[in-house]
Amino acid sequence: MRLLVTGSRGQLGRALERAAPSLGHDFAGYDLPELDITDAAAVHAVVRGAKPDAVINCAAFTAVDAAETEAERALAVNGTAVAGLAAAADAVGALLVQISTDYVFDGTSRRPYREDDPVNPQSVYGKTKFAGERAAAAARRHLVARTAWLFGEGANFVAAIRRQIEAGASTLRVVGDQRGCPTYAEDLAGALLRLLELGAEGTVHAVNAGEASWFEFAGEIVRRVGADVTVIPIATAEAARPAPRPARAILDTGRLQALLGGGLRPWQEALGEYLRLGA
Template sequence: MRIFITGAEGQLGKALIKELLGNKQKFEFKLMLTVINEVSWNSLYNWMNENALLDERAEITALDITDFYLVKAAIENFVPDVVINCVAYTAVDDCEEHEEEARLVNETGAKNLAMAVKALGACLVHISTDYVFDGNGTIPYKEEEITNPINAYGRTKMLGEKAVCETLNNYFLIRTAWLYGEGKNFVKTMLRLAENNKVLRVVADQTGSPTSARELARFIIYLIQTKKYGIWHGVCDGETSWYEFTKEIMRLSGRDVEVIPIKSEEYKTKANRPHYSVLSNEKMHKETEFGIKAWEDALKEYLDSLKL
């Protein structure tokens, strides 16, 4: 299988690389890993070298997915069976002031990839977000429910979903949430803050499903070996608030820190956040044999990997 991964330098991209090159897979593959620029190329190469992941099956190159002709040429040159799009403008608050820039990446980039993939008859894995929902519900969102984003990031990701669904038949559109892995993320931020603070004030009225990039990568690798095309939700099982999530991070890492719950109004941000954006894994459990970890178990695995 020839696998073309965009955004390979990001959290999910690195998780995919580790799962593919660091573990024995039952299928043969070749990877094209694309990054945004030369700086990212050097960074990813060094990371792969440090983690003993440099492999003749993987090649790294730079690619701007917002340029259709560059995308078309890169994909035609590699001739992939599957393209996994991990590129996204994910700075939620920045999107409020730079929505057109975010849309260029999250919608135009997705459409460019979909069009190039369609021409080859390959399939596309496109990653989306819980933020396409408004968060006004009280039960987990299923794949078929109507989207209604309440911030610029969610709007641009919704448009990306639409572009993929309208362009292709062979696609896996996977919504995920509260992702953490290699690089900057909520878990590492809380651990860093705990080094110099005995008290942390964390929002308690936003509920979601913290998801390990490693678990999501495993789900993606499972799906691309099937033809179960369509929209999927891919989050770790269970739900929690940022407050309870932080408490569990502190408990598992052995940090003696008091975590105080606060309301969203007490932590002002440029972008509105959904209060309840839990994604349902019911389809995953009913229609696949893939078993995704509960968020608590995935968090423990992640913290163990950090060797704190």
Template sequence: MTRWLVTGAGGQLGSDLVDLLQRSGAEVVGLARAELDITDADAVLAACERFHPDVVINAAAYTAVDAAESDPATAFAVNAEGAGHVAAATAKLGARLVHVSTDYVFAGDATSPYDEEAPVAPRSVYGRSKAAGERAVLEAHPGAYVVRTAWVYGAVGQNFVKTMARLEREKETVTVVDDQRGSPTWSRDLADALITLARSDAPPGVYHCTNAGETTWFGFARAIFEELGADPTRVRPTTTAAFPRPAPRPAYSVLGHRRWQQAGLPAMRPWRDALRAAFAFCGPALRGDPTGA
């Protein structure tokens, strides 16, 4: 039986990875941040040697985009050096590696979906740290999969869907930016796709994986209101300039799936269908219901 190790198992994506693998009957060990600090190279190697996984999925990351602007050392320690530690340990054991990256490695100024081979040009500390992590992973483990995704939401942790659900309860109207485009991606769909990739004979390298289609944060917010049973016209459009943030946001985050398709991997469902399925599966958690999913 294939043995799996998931880092960052306490997070949004990691928790779904562990749950799906357990449901499939796989032998899986999930290590949350408190159980494995990937910035500690010795600890990473020791964990890999202790569990001897056949496949490692690195879902551990520093994702506080704005905080990274004033704390680049921590962002790079986790997203760049930590990713390299996981890749080196995995390579030493001869295990397969799937490393999760982000649309933030791009400048966000494109007008058509980013190809996997498009040049990276990150504009934020977070993006630069993740780009450095991609390089570190592929240098330490040339056989690894690096999978970029975007606009992820799920049952665990904080995300845009939960924020919109809270604001729907608290405010009569909500203003959301309408000049940033991307592909909302349900963490459970992403987790399932990453597991499928790891089990495939797809060639190593960089892949993009998001739910299909695209929208703006404004369009996404209106869809969330619809799932909440609220009037979507309560969501009003605004601009990025009206809401300045410490870290610049990509205006265009849509990722192309050329290599995913060429590898014969199953296409991800449209983002709107995924959002509906997410509310059906874990609606209470997405709504912020303290009783759980």
């Protein structure tokens, strides 16, 4: 398959670039500054030129707190630009793959969220990502993959915790009352490529198995790197972050498991591999 990937130098884009050739796919990656997805004319020109089988949009305004004060830019990148990608994909008969987030949910459900559960985003980021889902759904052929708490090559929670450990921190205060599904970008990339090969469309939740609070996630990182650091749980209110976050956004992966004949491995195992590779 010929894959055109936007946001190709982000965590997921880089993982797709590594995974695609070994599975026999051609990878053409674009990121800022060479392609700004908010430039619809440029998007059309690039997509028409490449004639891909699938456009995988990994580009996003991912700074969840900054989005609260940069709502216009966040909507332009996460929402409006996806309409341009959908039109461009339709023009060449390509599938549009849009990556979305657990933050489209409000986190009040007592059970894991299924793909067709009602969304209720609380943050500007979540609202703009849901706008992106709707824009992607206008494409004749689309796959919306919701994921969560990504770690891969680039800036992420694991890298931030490691940086603090390496800087000599003896205690880390980490939010204990938000739960989610840590997910390894390499595992997500592999799953996406298999979904493409299967011709999957619609919405699918794609996260590693298991769940954690940020506090538990940090504890596992500390344990695996063998650091002498005490992790202390704090409340969301104490962290005083600008954007509201879901308290418990666990994604049900039943559809992914049915499509792939099994789900992704537990996040702890994936974390171990990520740390061993020293990313």
